[in-house]
Amino acid sequence: MTQALLAIEDLHVSYRGHDSTAHILDGVDITIGRGQSVGLVGESGSGKSTVAFALLGLLGDNAEVSTRRAAFDGRETSLGMDEATALRGTDIAMIFQDPMTALNPMFTIGTQLVDIQRRRFPRQSRRSLWARAETMLADVGVPDVAARMHRYPHEFSGGMRQRVVIAMALLVEPKLLIADEPTTALDATIEAQVVEVLDRLRQRTSASMLVVSHSMGLIAELCDSVIVMYAGTVVEHGPVHVVFSRPRHPYTRALLACEIDPYAAFDLSQDLATIPGTVPDPAFRPQGCIFASRCPARHDRCSERPPRRQTGEGRTYSCWQEAA
Amino acid sequence: MAHPVLTLDNAVVRYDRLTAVDNISLELRRGETLGLIGESGCGKSSIARAIVGLQPLAEGTLAVEGETLKDASRQRRLILQRRIQLLFQDPVASLSPRLTVRALLSEPLKIRNAFTAENWGRIVALAESIGLGEQLLSRYPHQLSGGQARRVALIRVLAAEPSIIVADEPTAGLDISVQGDLLNLLRALKDHLGLSYLLISHNLNVIGRVADRVAVMYLGRIVESGPTAALFRGPAHPYTQALLSANLTLDPSRRHERIVLSGELPSPAHPPAGCRFHSRCPLVQPKCATEAPALRTDEDGRAVACHFPLAARPAVIPQAIAG
Numbered sequence: 001m002t003q004a005l006l007a008i009e010d011l012h013v014s015y016r017g018h019d020s021t022a023h024i025l026d027g028v029d030i031t032i033g034r035g036q037s038v039g040l041v042g043e044s045g046s047g048k049s050t051v052a053f054a055l056l057g058l059l060g061d062n063a064e065v066s067t068r069r070a071a072f073d074g075r076e077t078s079l080g081m082d083e084a085t086a087l088r089g090t091d092i093a094m095i096f097q098d099p100m101t102a103l104n105p106m107f108t109i110g111t112q113l114v115d116i117q118r119r120r121f122p123r124q125s126r127r128s129l130w131a132r133a134e135t136m137l138a139d140v141g142v143p144d145v146a147a148r149m150h151r152y153p154h155e156f157s158g159g160m161r162q163r164v165v166i167a168m169a170l171l172v173e174p175k176l177l178i179a180d181e182p183t184t185a186l187d188a189t190i191e192a193q194v195v196e197v198l199d200r201l202r203q204r205t206s207a208s209m210l211v212v213s214h215s216m217g218l219i220a221e222l223c224d225s226v227i228v229m230y231a232g233t234v235v236e237h238g239p240v241h242v243v244f245s246r247p248r249h250p251y252t253r254a255l256l257a258c259e260i261d262p263y264a265a266f267d268l269s270q271d272l273a274t275i276p277g278t279v280p281d282p283a284f285r286p287q288g289c290i291f292a293s294r295c296p297a298r299h300d301r302c303s304e305r306p307p308r309r310q311t312g313e314g315r316t317y318s319c320w321q322e323a324a
Numbered sequence: 325m326a327h328p329v330l331t332l333d334n335a336v337v338r339y340d341r342l343t344a345v346d347n348i349s350l351e352l353r354r355g356e357t358l359g360l361i362g363e364s365g366c367g368k369s370s371i372a373r374a375i376v377g378l379q380p381l382a383e384g385t386l387a388v389e390g391e392t393l394k395d396a397s398r399q400r401r402l403i404l405q406r407r408i409q410l411l412f413q414d415p416v417a418s419l420s421p422r423l424t425v426r427a428l429l430s431e432p433l434k435i436r437n438a439f440t441a442e443n444w445g446r447i448v449a450l451a452e453s454i455g456l457g458e459q460l461l462s463r464y465p466h467q468l469s470g471g472q473a474r475r476v477a478l479i480r481v482l483a484a485e486p487s488i489i490v491a492d493e494p495t496a497g498l499d500i501s502v503q504g505d506l507l508n509l510l511r512a513l514k515d516h517l518g519l520s521y522l523l524i525s526h527n528l529n530v531i532g533r534v535a536d537r538v539a540v541m542y543l544g545r546i547v548e549s550g551p552t553a554a555l556f557r558g559p560a561h562p563y564t565q566a567l568l569s570a571n572l573t574l575d576p577s578r579r580h581e582r583i584v585l586s587g588e589l590p591s592p593a594h595p596p597a598g599c600r601f602h603s604r605c606p607l608v609q610p611k612c613a614t615e616a617p618a619l620r621t622d623e624d625g626r627a628v629a630c631h632f633p634l635a636a637r638p639a640v641i642p643q644a645i646a647g
């Protein structure tokens with residue numbers, strides 16, 4: 001069996017305050033196979049962006065990170081600052097949410113696309129790096145590349161800027177591409193174009209992908225498997241079609257029930273689904289199941305940490321409830 | 325027949341030389357939710373601003389309950405304009421952190437010198453009815469949950485006793501688990517107080533679920549409008565069809581029917597001649613580049629501005645969404 005590109009067990013991230021410690025991630029496991037595309041879905045406060053930032057070494061200096069085991073590309077890593085910095089921009093690249101802030105307004109696109117490659121290909125000439133950049137830019141669907149290379153970010157539309165950012169991430173030929181809400185800032189018809197670009201890349205490159213998003217539609221579109229996070233823990237994990245069509249964890253179920261399908265038969269006077277209650281304060285996490293206070297199926301045992309269960313379809317979920 | 329509660333007739337909104345809203349007519353009927361969808365720069369927020377009086381109409385008229393604002397006296401105009409209230413995109417951010425809930429709720433009454441025991445009692449009762457008990461009145465915004473803060477912002481909007489609420493992206497930035505809470509609340513208040521809503525959103529799922537009727541905008545014009553279910557299931561304008569098909573879905577069977585438009589949205593400062601959508605339309609014909617199609621309404625209340633609407637040629641064009 002080939003080894004997974006990324007395997008992290010029991011990832012914890014916390015921030016120490018003056019009188020309490022906020023546990024942002026509490027025992028997160030992530031495995032990404034080579035060439036696989038994994039989605040990380042959850043609402044605000046679920047810790048999904050913290051996972052991505054931990055992989056990139058972009059957490060604040062006061063973050064305390066620990067793992068039982070972490071390996072990237074066959075090598076053990078501590079996810080420490082130095083190691084993450086070495087991987088960032090070479091083996092791991094990121095597509096940021098807001099393409100305007102990810103690009104420097106003072107330099108032309110061409111210069112930025114060349115500079116990003118310097119660490120990866122230190123011996124190549126500017127001319128050859130420029131040519132690579134041009135090819136890549138055309139590849140992600142930017143028209144009239146030769147002229148566009150000399151333009152500044154503000155001269156691009158939102159959709160084109162996001163393509164530049166995608167090209168930038170791909171130019172370093174990363175083994176892992178992290179996309180944090182890659183289409184959230186885009187209009188619907190432009191989002192469809194960018195999704196198409198990402199989907200094409202996914203099928204063509206050998207890079208693995210981690211897509212971080214609150215949009216289950218985007219994850220369904222781009223990923224093979226999905227990790228559902230709630231309040232810093234993984235509640236369910238498995239192939240996208242398995243988890244989305246037959247969710248097992250009560251949180252996944254509740255979340256999917258909140259998705260609106262405007263084509264389904266419905267009664268206008270019928271209430272929309274919600275999840276009552278709020279996400280627990282990371283400084284005061286409850287002892288047992290983290291979702292218990294909002295769970296419709298809660299019972300006495302939920303005050304203890306739930307076991308991780310497996311179903312035959314390559315899915316795991318953490319709940320006291322047996323497969324219903 | 326009763327007047328529509330709000331009528332916008334041939335409205336034009338201009339910012340210098342940019343025409344953001346180009347000759348748009350809309351009717352909002354009593355008790356209905358009208359959804360307005362379209363992408364950035366299509367002019368949907370400009371319509372909201374014009375309706376609530378933040379931006380003057382360059383041309384055209386706005387009438388509230390059949391009374392044209394332009395023809396009314398200054399005093400009457402203020403009264404009519406007050407019947408239309410704007411619900412901000414991030415209602416919670418509109419709450420001053422330095423005021424208690426009591427001060428926040430009484431402020432709109434005090435502004436119009438209407439702070440009487442009767443009016444205040446009405447506000448408190450309304451707050452109570454949506455789950456804001458009296459014990460919350462002495463709290464500050466940071467001591468409220470997100471849901472409570474949304475309710476406070478809503479009551480402030482309702483303090484002016486509006487009959488029309490214009491909500492511009494009310495669910496943007498909300499987690500999906502609380503989005504339903506706001507929409508349920510809006511519907512309950514609508515039924516309870518006899519309100520009508522103009523709901524502006526780029527979220528097609530939200531519009532498709534809560535709006536009675538929908539108008540689709542592209543570059544300052546309405547390209548299609550009609551009852552929500554009929555329009556979602558059988559779009560007549562190629563832009564509506566593409567927009568609806570671009571909506572990301574969890575249902576794999578619907579996914580392969582996506583129509584990905586080529587090109588970018590043209591700048592509203594220089595809209596294309598003829599049909600404004602012709603530069604991106606997958607079904608463009610020579611006529612589309614020269615002649616702007618008029619918005620024609622049929623007997624079912626559906627209107628479309630296209631020389632070659634989709635319903636007329638179902639054999640050639642696969643429906644994006646099966647009914």
